[in-house]
Amino acid sequence: MSNSSDVFQADYCAQRLKSLGDPHRLRIVDALQHGELTVSDIAELLETELVTISHHLKIMKHADLVTVRREGRYMYYRLHDDLLHSRKQGKRLLDLGCCRLEVPDAPETNA
DSSP states (O other), rough: OOOOTTTHHHHHHHHHHHHHHHHHHHHHHHHHHSOOOHHHHHHHTTTOOOOHHHHHHHHHHHHTEEEEEEETEEEEEEETTTTTTEEEEGOEEEOOOEEEEEEOOOOOOOO
């Protein structure tokens, strides 16, 4: 039985949750908390092969978790603008539209 007024958008929500259901992707979310990075930057931070990071970013892009922009030959990835929200007490939320996940603040890096 299909509900045409699916306010919860169960299919969309399930796709977004499924796309976060991998440790690599959760680590990518953590890495992108403070701004955009290239695939190479993420691979180096996570000590993972470029092809693996590219694969996971493609899945995350399809699920509207990350956006990408091209600058020359580099692709810069960032969390979707509507995804990450800060709250009081230094807590951050991933707002998936259907539910929210609390994530720990990433430590500031000295770049």
